[in-house]
Structures are given as C-alpha cells and as structure tokens.
Amino acid sequence: MAVVFQKTKGLTDKQTHYCPGCTHGIIHRLVAEVLEELDVLGETVGVAPVGCSVLAYEYFNCDMQEAAHGRAPAVATGIKRALPDKVVFSYQGDGDLASIGTAEIVHVAHRAEKITTIFVNNAIYGMTGGQMAPTTLIGQKTTTSPYGRDSNITGFPLRISEMLATIDGAVFVERVSVHNPAAIRKAKKAIKKAFEVQLEGKGFGIVEVLSTCPTNWGMTPVNALGWLEENMIPYYPLGNFKSPEEAK
Amino acid sequence: MDQKFIFAGFGGQGVMLMGQLITYAGMFEDLEVSWLPSYGPEMRGGTANCSVIVSDREVASPVISYDATTVVAMNLPSMDKFEEEVEKGGKLFVNSSLIERKSVRDDIDVYYIDANDVAVELGNAKAANMVMLGAILEITKVVSPEAVLKALEKIFGTAKAHLIPLNEEALKRGAQLVK
Amino acid sequence: MAKVLMKGNEAIGAAAINAGCRYFFGYPITPQNELPEYMSRELPKVGGVFVQAESEVAAINMVYGAAGSGVRVMTSSSSPGIALKQEGISYIAGAELPAVIVNIVRGGPGLGSIQPSQSDYNQSTRGGGDGDYHLLVYAPANIQEMVDLLQDAFxxxxxxxxxxxxxxxxxxxxxxxxxxxxxxxxVDLPAKDWAATGTEGKRAPNVINSLFLKPEELEDHNIRLTEKYDIMKNNEQRWETYNMEKPEIICVAYGTTARIVKSAIDTLKGEGIEIGLIRPITVWPFPEKAFVELPESAKMFLSVEMSMGQMIDDIKIVNQGRLPVEFYGRSGGMIPSPDGVVGKIRALLGGAK
Structure with missing residues (x-):
C-alpha cells in the first residue's frame, strides 16, 4: 500500500494543548515538515516563546530552549553565536514579538543574525485570556478593549513585516496566512525559503503567519478562518516584502 | 612607608600617564602599588586626575583623602582643587608655566616647575609631564628614574619607541631643575 | 607568569578568557565599560564572540541562549543594569545553566551615581529575580583576588x-x-550532555527550560535546587580573618571596604587597641562558619559597608544574639576612610583609650 500521507518526523508524538480550530497546529506542522525536508532536524535548536506556544518545546522534535517573554530573538542570538553551524529558529506570537519583544526582534534584524523567526499573528493575546495586542484590529473587541479597539485611545495596529522590511539586516520578510489550503501551501514555501536563507548564511529571515484564535475571538473555527480573510488580510496584506535577491 | 600622590591637570597633559609610570616603576621595584583614576562626566575632555599609592606593604585603601604626601598640579583648576589635599609636611609641585599664583599653604614644601617652558626648549611641549615627573622623582625618590624608563618602554611599545630619547631627556632636565 | 599592571575591568576580561570564556554579551554602562571594550578587542583574537546587545535584558538572554548551548559565557554590568538582568538570571538559575555575571557596583537607588558602592548586597544575596534561587556570589577585595575568583567562578x-x-x-x-x-x-567537570546543540539524530531532544506547569513538578524542582544550594552553603563558604587573636571589636567588611578596615586596624594596633576583621569572600553563601567560635575578648560586631547597612541582617543571623551588632557606612559613592573607621571604633570603645 502506498503511503500518501504521514506525520512528519519533525513533531513529537505529544498531543498539543491548542484549542480546537487553532491554527498553531498547522503552523507547527509546516515548520516541522520544512526542517525534515531540509534534513536539518538533528542540527536545529528552536526557541519557544511565552504565550500560547509556550509548550512548543514539547512538540518540535529537535533540541529546544524556552525563552522569557519577548526574548526569544536574544536567546536565539546567544545560541546561534555559540553554534554558528546549526539551524536556529524562534517561534513567537504577537504579544511576545510585537509588544514586549519589539526591541529584541528589531535588533535581531538590525544585527542580521542568521536565524529564522516564525511570527504567529492572531491579533490577540491567547494564553492570558484574550487581551488586546498591538496587532488587534480597530474595532476588535478583546477583554482589555471591551468596547472595541479605539485608535484615539490605543493607536493603530502594528504592521511588523513592513517595519522589519526597512531594516537592511532582515533579508527575507514575508507575510502569509493559513486560512485555506492554497494559503497553507504558500505559507510552507515561505517558511522553507526563510530557512534556506539561514542555511545560506544571508541574514535574518522572518515569516509572519496570520492565524486564528477561535476561542478568544468567540467564533467557530470555520467562521474564524473567514474573519481572518475578510478583516486581517485587508489590513495585513499578504506577500513577500523582502528576499535576498533584492536585499543584495 | 606609604607615598601617596595625586596627579591632576586637564585632559591631554598626560597626568594619567605620570601616575601609571610611577605605578609600573613601583611594581618593577617590588613595591606594592595602586593607581586609581577619577572617572565620570569630567573625564570627557575636562580635568583629569589619578591617585597613586606606593608602599612597602599591602595597599590598604587606594583612595587618598586629605593625606596626599605629594600633589602635582599641572593647571590652575587642579591646584585650586587639590592644594588642600596635601598633608602637613607634604609636597606640592606646581606647573608654573601655566599657573601664575603661589601656594597659600605654609606648612608644606612647594616646588614651582616651568614644565611647559622647559619642554618647549626641548622641542616638544607635550613632554611637560616628563619634565615635571623628573623633578618629582628627584625630590621624592619614590622610584628610580631607570624603573620609570623601563615602564615608559613598556607603555610606549614599539610604535612610540622613537619618543623615548626625548622623554628621557625631559626627565633629566626636570631633575636638574630641583637639584 | 610575571606580574602585569592592569585596570580591574580589563583584568576581569583577561581572567575570563584565561578560564576558557569565549562568549561575551554586554551593554555599555559606567563604571564597567573597559570590560566589554576589552572583550570586543580580545575575544576575536582567540576565536571568541563579542556581541553588544540592545539592552541589558537582551544581553542576559543571549547569555541564557549561549549557556544552553554549553559554552563558557559571561556578561557584565553595573547596578541598574544588573537590576535589568534579573529576569534572565532567574531563568538561568531555573534552567540550571552555568554562566558568570560580573557586577561592578555603583550607587543607587535608581540612576544613583557612577561612583563606587556596595548597595547591591541584597540584590545579589537575596536572589534579585523571581523565585527560590541563589547565585554563588564572590566579593573580591583586590584585583589579584578578582582574577583568581573569576577563574574559579567558571x-x-x-x-x-x-x-x-x-x-x-x-x-x-x-x-x-x-x-x-x-x-x-x-578541574574535572561533568560533561555537558544536557546542552541543546542539535540531536544529530542520535538522541532524544534536549530541552532547556524553567517552566513546570504542574505544581508537584515545580515543587520537586525547587526541592532539588534547594538541596543543591545546601551543598553550596556547606562547601563554598570563603572568608579571610585578620587580627582575630584577642579583638575587642570584630569588624565585618567585604570587598574594597575590607582593605580600608585593615588600614584602620593597623593604626589602632599601633596604639594597643586590638580590632579584628572577618572578611566574607563569598557573600552568598555568607561565611557562617567563620562566626561559630568567637574570641572571648570580642564585645561587639561592627559592620563596615559602602551602603546603608545591608549586611547587618546576615551578621545578626550568624551571630544568633550573642553580641551587639553596630554599623559604620558611607554611601552614594562616598568611600569610608580609615580615619572614619578609627573614629567609629573609638566612639564604640567609649572615647579615647
């Protein structure tokens, strides 16, 4: 019997704790498949964040280090500088990367660290119970913006990829989504490219993945995918902002 | 027996170097030594000073507090600030090329050295600190001029080795001024 | 090897490189800048890595990352910067990683001053970050001891x-x-088989972590850490005593302050007044063994510090109520003078004697 699909070796057998319909699972699988396809699982050290993916170190089937909130790029820097021949990645959510860890993400790009960051943007703090994130959309209700995000009070959603693309040391910047199978295939291609950029020693690479949080958005998984497409993509346009060809 | 020096002047006069030379030389002569610089906003181009202790036993406190056996003032602000730090019976060396006033102390020995003028005569105004150091060595006998020259070779290395004859001459001229 | 004349901050760097440290992550702050400058100059010559981080917070997290890779790594800072590093220090302690942190203490609180101080005693000996943990803390009194201890530290x-x-x-x-x-x-040290360096497909993944979501697991972890700290308490206490034959007063002072106290002791000895000194070389663990048997002549302890009396509590703990504990200190960057210490001792002994 021909095997048409099997679980990637890049993930452990541990069952994830993610909520039903959460897209973290898909993104984990894409990263793990890429590491397996590039045959670097044994040479990889991943850095887990604080947030919903805090337990990512239990799911990725490679050496892992758990970082403090927002510090994953600094921790990854320490690892990559100590192990320059290894593959190092950080996996971070939007509270971790776009709020408490803005200094670390900007400067990992500024130093052109040869690491890869997977940035999962679901426009909300999931782990702590659905508070407003810097990426929360205008009008979006959260437990700390109960009347909807009001730009007069809380400013405007932060576009991380666009910002990082202005930094010379960031040589690969792409925003993708996982709201349908076609988008997932594109997301995997971008993640693979980001790791290849690291393997080629070209500089810092980041893939921002638009993701859902059905639990804290208060939607069914299917509705959440639709909400992502209709509300997030218009504000956070998909596409490649930077690749080594143009970075030079 | 402790000798406690304060060297003070403005940045570029080589006061830190004077202190380091005595510290190095003391080490070469198997004495206990410490060198403590002032540090802070004033070190960015303003006044500079360092405290040097040379002793035949372990240096207790590297800090000099109104008990300097010798103060070296290379400019007027330094003299104004540190003149009172000389202990009774101690010594004050004044760079009289740049400082016009006389010391107000009558309980210490004061030496007026035309350090800059002599250095200019030698062909390099920058050697004023070495002229002064020559006088200090002659009076205090804290370390030998030979040890200071050895320290100078150590600090200058090969890059500045060509400057050593000039500095040696400056040390000698300084010593002659107080003989 | 022959003696060389070195600035303290640079001697630390040289000692670290001698001890095999090849990774340094730092951030500028006075009065320790010569150390990162030295490392940026010297580490590349020995195949090492220097990174100037964007903040103290990032620097200590880089240390955490490199330490997780099993390399010898160091950072340095001064008081307000060390306060910022407490997050990472707690993670390093929690994940049980080796790392060396140098604190060149300046006056506080807040931005304080840039002048010498010992006002980080509590921050260093009581943890400083979150959770139940301890650092081994050395407090050298001169540059030679600093160099020797730094190499031990690794x-x-x-x-x-x-x-x-x-x-x-x-x-x-x-x-x-x-x-x-x-x-x-x-020194015979265990292999770092716990390090996260890539499995190379030969073993199960190593995970560097301080998260234990199950209370019983975290408690077990805390108990195990405490057992380790108890071993450290037993084996790592270091101190020096000075003139402890028949002192009327026992001074307790560490670091550069102890040198000033020694100077005062010598002065008073010349007058026939006997004063002793216990100098903690480790401030955690505090050298309680030095306080077990006290000379019968001793009437009191005198804690001398460049702070407002942060070490008094530790002296009281090991004193166990036997003798009064007095205090003399300067702060804010003011340095105690031998005369000041002598004056305090004279006053405690009831005026001129």
Missing part, C-alpha cells in the same frame, strides 16, 4: 550548573594594580 558555574556572580565596585573596576595570571590545574 569552574563552579559548570560544576553546580548555576549562575555565579562576581561582585566588585567602581573602585576595583577602575583602579590598576599588579596582577599575576597563575597556571591553573584542570
């Missing part, structure tokens, strides 16, 4: 898998003294 960090702090002050960082880099015997 071995102890590896041996205990625990962060080690070397605490000096602005004075010891800035001053120059002769120093000798001694040949050191190789």
């Amino acid at each position: 071995d102890k960090a590896d041996y205990y898998r625990n962060p080690v702090m070397v605490m000096g002050d602005g004075m010891i960082g800035q001053m120059m003294e002769p120093v000798e880099f001694k040949e050191r015997p190789e």
